[in-house]
Amino acid sequence: MKPYRVLLYYIYSPIENPEQYREEHHLLCLKLNLLGRVIVAPEGLNGTVSGLAADCEAYMTALHADPRFAGIDFKVDEAEGHAFQKLHVRIKTEIVHSDLPVDPLRQTGVHLEPEDFRQLKNDPDVVLIDMRSNYEHAVGKFKGAVTFDMENLRELPEHIHEIEHLKDKKIITYCTGGIKCEKASAYLLARGFQNVYQLHGGIIKYGMEAGGEDFDGQCYVFDNRLTVEVNQVNPSTVSTCYRCGTPTSRMINCASPVCNNHVTLCEACGHQHGGTCTDDCKNDPDLRSYDGTGYYGKQTQSYSPIQGYKSRQGQRSILSAEK
CATH class of the missing domain: 3.40.250.10 (Rhodanese-like domain)
Structure with missing residues (x-):
């Protein structure tokens, strides 16, 4: 069994004070050493986080203990390490941006x-x-x-x-x-x-x-893994290499930061072309170093998971909160 877990979840459940809850939730993630992305909105929660198995278990227990989130159905996958490089807990108007004039709490499929x-x-x-x-x-x-x-x-x-x-x-x-x-x-x-x-x-x-x-x-996912295997019964490959046309499910982000396209690239072309989807991208002077994964986290100087914990009103810091 792998030591880490990746949790994928959402729930439509009204949150009266999203700003206050964002701070509480961010602090919970910090205490449990979780990384990932969580969206807090008046309509509910949407998150994908990773961490050690015990920490993820504690996280799920904490959310299920909150009556608003008792119905969360966590999708739990195993991983060798963190599936994210950073932690972001953000407030948005919707937990998935759609602009559709509907309310899934009133009617849905x-x-x-x-x-x-x-x-x-x-x-x-x-x-x-x-x-x-x-x-x-x-x-x-x-x-x-x-x-x-x-x-x-x-x-x-x-x-x-x-x-x-x-x-x-x-x-x-x-x-x-x-x-x-x-x-x-x-x-x-x-x-x-x-x-x-x-x-x-x-x-x-x-x-x-x-x-x-x-x-x-394969199934595209929004973390360092980019894609995961799903079919254990009759698997097949439907995509081809953007460069050479060879069948492959290997997804990357183009190494050119200007491009950053999501494309399928076979392993051979990935190394031959430095993780780029075109020759123009290959000549980008700001080309990112290709490490074989094709995943590039946003570069932030002096990043710390504690960043972003303070509320937008500039209230208490994590240090004072723990006193």
Whole structure:
């Protein structure tokens, strides 16, 4: 068993004072030596964090002890080390930016647990719809799923016309961890789709609990790993190297900071071209050093996990809080 854990979670549950709770949550992460990204919004929480197994267990226990977050369904993966380089706990207006005029606490698609999804996905009356960004589904998606050429969920209204003819079908939406589908499925219902379902816990939970059958390729994740394997039943590769066309699921960020594109690049081309997607990028004078992973954290001088703990009103520091 690997020593670290990576936790992926979200919950729609009202938070009356997001500013105050952000400070409390940031302090909790600091005490448990966790790294990652957590979004606090009036509508709830969205986070991906990593840490030692015992620290992650304590974190989950602490959140479940809060009545507002007792219903959090954590997706837990093992790792050899931290999946993040820094800790950020931020306040936003939404826990996933969508600008969609819906409230998933009032209406959303029917939640399908992984095993129920596995049994239903091949029904001839079912259509799977991928609610992720184009670079995410380019490296992996469910067999036969409808995908949109969109960069984020805000663009969903621009693509509804592509599936208007499917209103008489059973629609199952899916995404990485389930959070986008809460609002995406609600939006489909608001647009007149009748039978709308969503994969509860997303691709990650489906892989963990139902073996990942019929998920082709790998699943893009928003941490140092970039992609993770999901399918333990009938795995395949759907993407090709951006440089040479060789089948590969190996995702990188281009080493050119100006470009920074998410592309699939085979290991040979990665080393041959310094982790760049084009020759123009390869000649970038500010080219980042390619270490074989293709992941580049933002460079911040004198970074410390304690940074960002102070509230925006410049109140107490972590040192005074511990006195």
